[in-house]
Amino acid sequence: MKVLALIDGSKWSQKAALYAFSVARGRKAKVVLFSALDRREARVIAFQLSMRRGSVKEMEQFEETAWKEMKKGVKEILTALLELARDEGINCSIKIVEGDAKESILREANSGSYNLVVMGAYGKSGKTRIGSLLEEVIGLINPPVMVVR
Amino acid sequence: MQVGLFSELINRKFQNIAENRYREIVERYREFFLSEEELVIPRIFRVFMLLDRYSEKPNDDVYETLKAYPSARVCLLYVVEESLVRLVASTLGDEEAEKLRTLEINFGNNILDEVESRLKEMKFEVERRFVFGVKAEEPLKFKDDCDLFIISKHYGSETSKTYPVSPMVYRIVQHIEKPIIIY
Numbered sequence: 001m002k003v004l005a006l007i008d009g010s011k012w013s014q015k016a017a018l019y020a021f022s023v024a025r026g027r028k029a030k031v032v033l034f035s036a037l038d039r040r041e042a043r044v045i046a047f048q049l050s051m052r053r054g055s056v057k058e059m060e061q062f063e064e065t066a067w068k069e070m071k072k073g074v075k076e077i078l079t080a081l082l083e084l085a086r087d088e089g090i091n092c093s094i095k096i097v098e099g100d101a102k103e104s105i106l107r108e109a110n111s112g113s114y115n116l117v118v119m120g121a122y123g124k125s126g127k128t129r130i131g132s133l134l135e136e137v138i139g140l141i142n143p144p145v146m147v148v149r
Numbered sequence: 150m151q152v153g154l155f156s157e158l159i160n161r162k163f164q165n166i167a168e169n170r171y172r173e174i175v176e177r178y179r180e181f182f183l184s185e186e187e188l189v190i191p192r193i194f195r196v197f198m199l200l201d202r203y204s205e206k207p208n209d210d211v212y213e214t215l216k217a218y219p220s221a222r223v224c225l226l227y228v229v230e231e232s233l234v235r236l237v238a239s240t241l242g243d244e245e246a247e248k249l250r251t252l253e254i255n256f257g258n259n260i261l262d263e264v265e266s267r268l269k270e271m272k273f274e275v276e277r278r279f280v281f282g283v284k285a286e287e288p289l290k291f292k293d294d295c296d297l298f299i300i301s302k303h304y305g306s307e308t309s310k311t312y313p314v315s316p317m318v319y320r321i322v323q324h325i326e327k328p329i330i331i332y
Contacts, residue, residue: 001213001214010181011180011181011182011183014183015183015187018188018189018190018191019191019328021190022190022191022192022193022217023214023217024217025190025217026216026217026218026219027213027214027216027217029217084188088190115210115213115214116210116213116214116330121322122180135319138302138314138331139302139308139312139313139314140313143210144208144210144211144214144330144331144332145330145331145332146214146328146329146330146331147322147328147329147330147331148328149325149326149327149328
């Protein structure tokens with residue numbers, strides 16, 4: 001059995017990873033911690049910051065910094081989760097891709113390799129609302145999806 | 150020891166903030182941080198599986214996932230929309246409503262028999278309930294009494310290519326704080 005845990009860096013996706021581990025522990029399954037990084041997110045951050053500062057001169061530099069931070073942040077979280085899994089004797093690996101989150105998730109989840117997909121109900125914006133990505137992908141993912149809150 | 154991994158991660162991000170201030174910030178932003186208490190691999194003792202006329206039968210992957218929790222007790226809940234029976238009674242009469250009720254009971258019990266039998270083959274302790282009620286509300290009555298919900302994408306209504314998940318499923322996901330497997 002193979003479980004795909006979708007990690008966007010949010011608390012909810014980390015909780016999702018814990019549920020993926022609970023399935024893996026009971027079934028001796030393999031867990032893949034998957035993260036899709038979309039450069040457009042860094043662009044949005046850079047644009048908003050530039051607008052607040054009233055200058056667009058440093059926008060590209062902000063974007064580059066934000067992009068590096070996004071990559072570093074998600075790697076730190078994935079590595080911490082990977083270490084936790086290995087300490088628990090769970091067969092776990094990491095996969096990070098760059099591109100549109102929805103497309104990347106659907107490609108991976110529907111690759112035919114997974115029996116279960118686990119994801120958080122909320123995104124990085126916290127509990128303001130059920131994640132829009134979740135609403136977009138849930139009906140399009142072929143394996144069962146465990147939504148964690 | 151594992152717990153320290155995340156504390157270290159958070160501490161690194163907040164390295165210049167003194168302890169009281171650190172605690173205040175972590176408390177205020179707790180929906181963004183996984184606390185040490187929450188960093189536990191969860192255990193599942195009670196599973197709730199929702200079924201109705203529109204639900205697909207659980208597939209092999211659902212049963213494979215359930216095998217991860219062999220000591221869990223599984224409760225099957227089949228719901229028939231009571232308002233539909235009332236509508237038939239008020240338009241076509243009590244006799245037709247009774248016929249519908251009987252047909253729904255037979256249909257639902259056949260599904261419950263099939264799922265119950267598969268779960269019992271897997272040595273699960275199974276309990277079953279059959280209710281006439283409000284499909285969107287019946288599951289909420291059990292939200293504090295179980296660790297995991299399982300529901301079909303089609304629970305509550307017909308779906309289409311454009312709308313592959315029933316709106317009732319979204320409503321249930323919004324109101325239940327426990328993890329939900331949607332198949």
